[in-house]
Amino acid sequence: AERWGEAGELAGIGGTVEFRTDVFDAASIEALSERLRRVLAAMTADPSRRLSSVDVLDADEHGRLDRWANRAVLTRPAPTPVSIPNLWAAQVTRAPEAPAVTCDGHSMTYRELEEESNRLAHLLAGLGAGPGECVALLLPRSAKAVVAIMAVLKTGAAYLAIDPAVPTARIEFMVADAAPIAAITITGLADRFDGRGLPVIGVDDPRIPGYPCTGLPAPCPDNVAYLIYTSGTTGVPKGVAIPHHNVTRLLSALNADLELSPGQVWSQCHSLAFDFSVWEIFGALLHGGRL
Numbered sequence: 001a002e003r004w005g006e007a008g009e010l011a012g013i014g015g016t017v018e019f020r021t022d023v024f025d026a027a028s029i030e031a032l033s034e035r036l037r038r039v040l041a042a043m044t045a046d047p048s049r050r051l052s053s054v055d056v057l058d059a060d061e062h063g064r065l066d067r068w069a070n071r072a073v074l075t076r077p078a079p080t081p082v083s084i085p086n087l088w089a090a091q092v093t094r095a096p097e098a099p100a101v102t103c104d105g106h107s108m109t110y111r112e113l114e115e116e117s118n119r120l121a122h123l124l125a126g127l128g129a130g131p132g133e134c135v136a137l138l139l140p141r142s143a144k145a146v147v148a149i150m151a152v153l154k155t156g157a158a159y160l161a162i163d164p165a166v167p168t169a170r171i172e173f174m175v176a177d178a179a180p181i182a183a184i185t186i187t188g189l190a191d192r193f194d195g196r197g198l199p200v201i202g203v204d205d206p207r208i209p210g211y212p213c214t215g216l217p218a219p220c221p222d223n224v225a226y227l228i229y230t231s232g233t234t235g236v237p238k239g240v241a242i243p244h245h246n247v248t249r250l251l252s253a254l255n256a257d258l259e260l261s262p263g264q265v266w267s268q269c270h271s272l273a274f275d276f277s278v279w280e281i282f283g284a285l286l287h288g289g290r291l
Contacts, residue, residue, distance in 0.1 A: 001013060001014060001015060017029055017033055031061075034058070035056040035057070038054065038055070038056055038058075039051070039054050039056060042054040079249070079252060081221035081222070081244075081245035081248070081249075082221055082244075082245065082248050083153075083218050083219050083220065083221045083223065083225075083244040083245070083248070084153050084225055084244050084247055084248060084282060084286070085150075085153055085154050085215075085218045085219060086218045086221075087248055087286045088114075088150065088285060088286060089114075089215065089218070091110060091285065091286060091287070091288050092110045092111060092114045094262075094288065095110060095262060095288055096109065096110050096111035096114075097109050097110070097111060098110055098262065098288065098290075099290045100112075100113045100284075100285060100290060100291065101113060101143045101146050101285075101290070101291045102143075102290060102291070103142055103143040104142075104143075106143070107290075108143055110285075113146065113147060113150065113285075114213075114215070115213035116147050116208075116213075117147045117148075117150035117151040117154060118151075118154065118211075118212070118213045118214060118215050118216070119151075119208050119209065119210075119211040119212065119213055120147060120148065120151035120184075120201075120208055120211070121150075121151040121152075121154040121155050121215075121216050122211040122212055122216070123151075123201065123205070123207060123208060123211050124151060124152060124155050124157070124182060124201075125155045125216060127181060127182050127199055127201075128181045128182075129152065129155040129156075129157040129181055129182065130155055130156045130157055131156040131157065131219060131220065131223045132157075132224075133157040133158070133180075133181045134157055134158040134159065134160045134178050134179075134180045134181070134224075134227055135152045135155075135157050135158075135159055135160065135180050135181060135182050135183070135184060136159075136160045136162055136174070136175060136178070136180040136182070136183040136184070136193075136198075137149065137152070137159050137160065137161045137162065137183070137184050137185070137272065138162045138164055138171070138183060138184070138185040138186075138189050138192060138193070139161075139164070139184065139185060139186060139189075139203065139272065140164055140186070141268055141269075141271075141272065144186075144203040144204075145203075145272060146268075146281060146285075146291065147203070148184045148203060149161075149272075149281065152184075153219070153225060153244075154215065154216050154218075154219070155216060155219075156216075156219035156220070156223050157181070158223075158224040158225055158226050158227050158241065159225070159226045159227075160174065160178050160180055160226070160227045160239075161226065161228070161271075161272035161273040161277070162174060162273060163271045163272070163273040163274075164189055165271075166273075168192065170237075171192055171193075172196075173237065174229055174237075174239075175193070175196050175198070177237075177239060178227055178239055180198060181198065181199075182198055182199040182200070182201060183196075183198055183199070183200045183201065184200075184201045184202075184203060185200060185201075185202065185203070186202065186203055187202060187204075190202065219244060220244075221243065221244045221245035221248070222243050222244070222245065223243060223244055224241040224242065224243055224244075225242055225243060225244045225246075225247055226242055226278070227239045227240065227241055227242075228240050228242065228273065228274075228275055229273070242278075247278060247282060248286070250279075251279075251282055251283060251286055251287075254279070254283065258283075260283060260287035260289065261287060261288065261289070262287070262288030262289065263288070263289065263290075264284065264287070264288075264289040264290070265284075265289060265290045265291075266280050266281075266283055266284035266289055266290070266291050267280065268280045268281060268291050
């Protein structure tokens with residue numbers, strides 16, 4: 001209702017709020033009333049203003065929302081995108097003789113993994129591996145599998161990990177859909193690529209030692225690092241392309257929580273065709289740990 005002063009001058013408007021005390025407390029009603037007051041004040045100050053542009057919250061309320069939503073992190077400048085081989089190279093430089101991978105009682109240092117993957121990368125590049133292409137990996141979990149993954153990434157191509165346990169029909173579908181330029185596997189699995197029309201490279205291919213151990217130019221952070229296929233339970237399986245910077249950014253965020261550091265030991269117990277294997281492998285190798 002309108003209010004008037006003793007001399008008859010307009011003294012604003014006033015009213016009484018009634019509310020159910022079993023639903024609302026007094027503090028909530030006071031906050032809602034104050035928001036209504038702000039809306040009315042903004043409307044009378046500028047009748048042409050859009051109602052949706054009126055800020056109904058006060059500074060304290062904005063502060064609470066900022067804390068709840070972690071605004072300080074959301075507004076922080078994003079880190080410069082970087083590729084997996086770039087971060088890997090930095091670790092090799094920092095501790096070349098540190099153990100990188102241990103499998104079946106044998107270990108490889110960061111330098112050894114760097115040199116062996118570089119040789120395989122040169123072989124793959126000669127077959128056409130590069131940005132925009134992919135290389136299929138049909139491998140069990142092993143040190144050689146890690147070498148193969150690193151080699152593919154160094155060419156700029158994406159790796160397509162195929163679990164050896166999947167049916168032949170699944171392999172046929174993935175190869176036809178992703179169209180890899182080559183496949184890397186072991187002797188006992190090579191025949192699963194028969195009739196596919198693509199070069200098949202063994203992890204112990206005798207040509208590999210003849211290639212240089214020097215590195216290739218690092219790929220762009222926007223290049224696709226790996227392809228991973230959905231299960232297909234709701235339809236045709238779909239290949240999902242994950243770029244390098246998604247992996248490195250994820251691990252950067254993971255580092256803030258887990259404090260990844262040299263000397264840590266990570267198990268690699270998931271299938272290479274399962275996304276979590278990426279966390280296991282690069283959570284260790286991009287932070288100086290041992291896989």
